[in-house]
Amino acid sequence: MFHDIYEGNIFRPPSEARSLILQATIGCSWNRCTFCTAFDGKKFRAKTLEDIIKDVDKVYPFYKDIRKIFLADANALCMETEDLASTLEYLYSRFKDLGRVTLYGGPIDIQRKSLDELKRLKEAGLQMIYMGLESGSAEVLKKVRKGATPDMMIEAGKKVKAAGIKFSVMVILGLGGQELSEVHARESAKVLSAMDPDYAAALTLLLEPGAEILKEIEEGKMTLISPEQSLKEIRTIIEGMDVTNCVFRSNHPSNYVPIKGNLPEDRAKMLSEIDEALRNSDFRPEGWRAL
Ligand code: SF4
DSSP states (O other): OOTTTOOSOOOOOGGGTTSEEEESEESOSSOOOTTOOTTTTOOOEEOOHHHHHHHHHHHGGGOTTOOEEEEESTTGGGSOHHHHHHHHHHHHHHOTTOOEEEEEOOHHHHHHSOHHHHHHHHHHTEEEEEEEEEOSOHHHHHHTTOSOOHHHHHHHHHHHHHTTOEEEEEEEETTTTTTTHHHHHHHHHHHHHHHOOSEEEEEEOOOOTTOTHHHHHHTTSOOOOOHHHHHHHHHHHHHHOOOSSEEEEEOSTTSSSOEEEEETTTHHHHHHHHHHHHHHTOOOOGGGOOO
């Protein structure tokens, strides 16, 4: 019905399943990560404020009572701050029950915004930024061409929180392969601790045809981790995360075992669930995993 307002495949965080998705930008302004094919074929552009308002007016009659909106695509935070603030203000003025608007932002996008700009977005109603940490290891980040260092990631997280915006961060189990499995998990726990995010999620690497990283695997430079190794990674991360109050989720369809809880209080429970799954080799079959 809305084929004229959506372009290509749409991706959103699992927790935005009930949200209205609106594309404020198209594609990913970075689009160089070797494991990601999500926005291949989409030439990046930011929609104009005028076009976004037209889209909102088109969907409004069908979603008058919506409470949550997610602004796609990969990094709507890269929009000009005033355009984004005006978008947020328009959304809240139109949808009277709207309680939250969220979006994805990369570390580079966050670095480019001043603290005052982020505060301006918070005032305009930006409730949460989702950021892909992917790994806390400098070596893994460099290998997968993420375009950011662990320090940049930590700075980004601290800045978002200082602006009063909720911060949700995601890591990818297995991203370093068997070769970098231990350092990937250990350093991810360290960076997550330094960020102290409100929400953290761990997905497990699942590659689509066309991902550049597949070439490395074919050439024997990287070996995919086993389900056991994925659980060992998540174990190291949960054990090492020194955080104040973090909702932790590793229950995405890509994961071999669903784990969830709040940190620090549910640490022992989650670790014992992991140990139980490891003892019983109780893993989601490979063919059942999905993105
Ligand atoms: S992982 Fe994120 S930043 Fe990297 S190419 Fe994909 S969408 Fe862009």
